[in-house]
Amino acid sequence: xxxxxxxxxxxxxxxxxxxxxxxxxxxxxxxxxxxxxxxxxxxxxxxxxxxxxxxxxxxxxxxxxxxxxxxxxxxxxxxxxxxxxxxxxxxxxxxxxxxxxxxxxxxxxxxxxxxxxxxxxxxxxxxxxxxxxxxxxxxxxxxxxxxxxxxxxxxxxxxxxxxxxxxxxxxxxxxxxxxxxxxxxxxxxxxxxxxxxxxxxxxxxxxxxxxxxxxxxxxxxxxxxxxxxxxxxxxxxxxxxxxxxxxxxxxxxxxxxxxxxxxxxxxxxxxxxxxxxxxxxxxxxxxxxxxxxxxxxxxxxxxxxxxxxxxxxxxxxxxxxx
Ligand SMILES: [Zn+2]
Numbered sequence: 001x002x003x004x005x006x007x008x009x010x011x012x013x014x015x016x017x018x019x020x021x022x023x024x025x026x027x028x029x030x031x032x033x034x035x036x037x038x039x040x041x042x043x044x045x046x047x048x049x050x051x052x053x054x055x056x057x058x059x060x061x062x063x064x065x066x067x068x069x070x071x072x073x074x075x076x077x078x079x080x081x082x083x084x085x086x087x088x089x090x091x092x093x094x095x096x097x098x099x100x101x102x103x104x105x106x107x108x109x110x111x112x113x114x115x116x117x118x119x120x121x122x123x124x125x126x127x128x129x130x131x132x133x134x135x136x137x138x139x140x141x142x143x144x145x146x147x148x149x150x151x152x153x154x155x156x157x158x159x160x161x162x163x164x165x166x167x168x169x170x171x172x173x174x175x176x177x178x179x180x181x182x183x184x185x186x187x188x189x190x191x192x193x194x195x196x197x198x199x200x201x202x203x204x205x206x207x208x209x210x211x212x213x214x215x216x217x218x219x220x221x222x223x224x225x226x227x228x229x230x231x232x233x234x235x236x237x238x239x240x241x242x243x244x245x246x247x248x249x250x251x252x253x254x255x256x257x258x259x260x261x262x263x264x265x266x267x268x269x270x271x272x273x274x275x276x277x278x279x280x281x282x283x284x285x286x287x288x289x290x291x292x293x294x295x296x297x298x299x300x301x302x303x304x305x306x307x308x309x310x311x312x313x314x315x316x317x318x319x320x321x322x
Contacts (some may be wrong), residue, residue: 004249065091069212074101100216108240109219133262144256151252158245158274162236166219166243170235173222180226190227202227207238218242231277 054130065077096102100110127138168269188205200223201209213221220239225235
C-alpha cells in the first residue's frame with residue numbers, strides 16, 4: 001500500500017475487494033436468478049443433456065406433495081416435480097406413510113412429523129446409562145411427575161371446552177374465511193368457492209369437506225368454518241371430541257402410583273435373570289473422543305483470540321490466522 005502511496009485501513013481494502021468482486025461476478029442472489037436460464041442454455045447447446053436443479057427446490061416440492069390433502073392435489077404436486085420415472089414410481093408406492101392425501105381419516109391426526117419418540121428419548125437421556133433398576137425408577141418417577149403436572153394444568157389453567165393448542169389452530173382457520181364464499185344448498189350442504197379458483201363441498205352433518213382437512217384433523221377447515229358461520233353455528237362445537245379438555249382429562253386420569261424403597265420389597269425367591277456382558281467395545285471410548293474434540297476446539301479458540309489481539313496491535317498478517 002505504501003508503494004502505491006495509498007493510505008487506507010485493512011477493513012477499507014477488504015470492503016473495496018468485496019465490491020469489486022460483486023461487480024465482476026454478480027451477487028449470489030443475482031446468480032440464483034439466472035439458474036434456469038443457465039440450464040436452458042446448457043440444454044440448447046448440448047442437446048440430450050439431463051439437467052436437474054435439485055436441492056431446496058426439490059425439497060420444497062416434496063413438502064408440497066406431503067402436505068397435499070387430496071389425491072388430486074398430490075398428483076398435481078408430483079407432476080410438477082418432473083422426477084424421472086423410477087423416482088416417481090418409488091414415491092408413488094403408495095404414499096400412505098408420508099402424504100396427507102393418503103392418510104387414514106379415522107385417527108383425526110394429520111401430523112407429518114411425529115417427534116414423540118425423539119422427545120421422550122431426549123428427556124430420559126440422564127437415565128439411559130444408569131444400572132437397570134436406577135434407570136427404571138428414574139423413568140417411573142419422571143412419568144409419575146409428568147402425568148400429575150398434566151392433570152394440574154387442566155384443572156388450574158384450562159377453562160375452555162377445547163384444548164388451547166387446538167383453539168389456536170381453529171382460530172387460524174377462522175381468520176381465513178374471508179377467502180371463501182359459501183353457497184347454501186340446504187341445511188347441511190354448502191358449496192364453497194375460493195378466490196384461488198377452487199371449489200369445495202361441505203357437509204355439516206357428516207362433518208366433511210372435500211378438501212379432506214376436516215376429516216383428517218377433526219378441526220373444521222376454513223371452508224367448513226365459512227359454512228358453519230353461515231348456518232349460525234359455532235366452529236368450537238364442530239371440533240371432534242378428541243380435542244376436548246374432558247377427553248384430555250380422561251386420557252391422563254390414570255396415575256402411576258408410588259412404590260416403597262428396596263428394603264421394603266417382599267422377596268419372591270425366583271431365579272433372577274442374568275445381566276448382559278459389560279465389556280469395553282473396540283476403538284476409542286466415546287468419552288475420550290469427546291475430550292479430544294473439546295481440547296482441539298479450545299486450542300482453536302485460543303488461537304483465534306491470540307490472532308485477534310495481534311491484529312488489534314497491527315502485528316498479524318492474514319496467513320497467521322490458521
Ligand atoms: Zn375444506
